[in-house]
Amino acid sequence: MGLLLSLLSGLIFGAGLAISGMADPARVQAFLDIFGAWDPTLAFVMGGALIPMAIAWKLRKGMKKPLAAGAFDLPGTRQIDKKLALGALFFGVGWGISGLCPGPALADLAIAPGPAAIFIGAMLGGMALHKITVE
Amino acid sequence: MSLPGFPDAMPIEGLLGGLLIGLAGAIMLLGLGRIAGVSGLAARSVGIAGSSKARALAIAFILGLPAGAWMINRFYAEIEVHFPASPLPLIIGGLLVGFGTRLGSGCTSGHGVCGVSRLSPRSMVATALFMATGFATVGLMRLFGFMS
Secondary structure: OHHHHHHHHHHHHHHHHHHHOOOOHHHHHHHHOOOOOOOOHHHHHHHHHHHHHHHHHHHHHOOOOOOOOOOOOOOOOOOOOHHHHHHHHHHHHHHHHHOOOHHHHHHHHHOOHHHHHHHHHHHHHHHHHHHHHOO | OOEOOEOOOOHHHHHHHHHHHHHHHHHHHHHHOOOOOHHHHHHHHOOOOOOHHHHHHHHHHHHHHHHHHHHHHHHOOOOOOOOOOOHHHHHHHHHHHHHHHHHOOOOHHHHHHHHHHOOOHHHHHHHHHHHHHHHHHHHHHHHOOOOO
16 A cells, blocks of 8 residues: 555656656756746746645644554754755755756656666765765 | 746646646655655665665655656657756766755755745755755856856
């Protein structure tokens, strides 16, 4: 049941990325390109995604445990530290250079497997590098 | 429908796709009690982070992503994508995205969608920062002639 729900969540997420135009790195980059031909589509995607999620957080308040798991397993860190800031900075630069973040890159394996795989290979390399050097 | 002044924008498709992304996050939260953060799930799926218990769930989600995009491309509308011509921005971008999302504990989905909707101060700060550096990076690329 849990596996099926997780797969379903991934399927809907991937479908949403494809429909919204966010699978296209050029469109994402055009959102970040305020001095060029600015494309505001990403703001609509963010706005749309926040609605069901805000409702879900409200519903979660009245639940003792999730529908198909024993307990909630949610991040509890509250600290705003150097790691968070530096990580977000690195991520923002990489996002700008490529027009890709993890979700669209994985979804693009079905649309443009070659370039998507290059990005994902490098991304996993970056994650492994973090594990080796920081953790 | 297009947005006046922005001929390339897709406001309706963006909103619709965004609602689906939020629905996917809601299923993960209310069904499994977890955050639909793609960078964390990707790391867990290959064993870079997390326990073995969570690994199978992460793999299922990560397989779902391209499958969902494939279904839209096949049965709904052809999805157009434009990648950089050279592999260099993909490699540099990928390394920075991978390292940065681990260091900062999240990306556009985990911080930007799940965390911001939770009104998590950490996620709001992270989202403001990666948005700002994204804008600055592309602005500099335009200044130095890397944007067409």
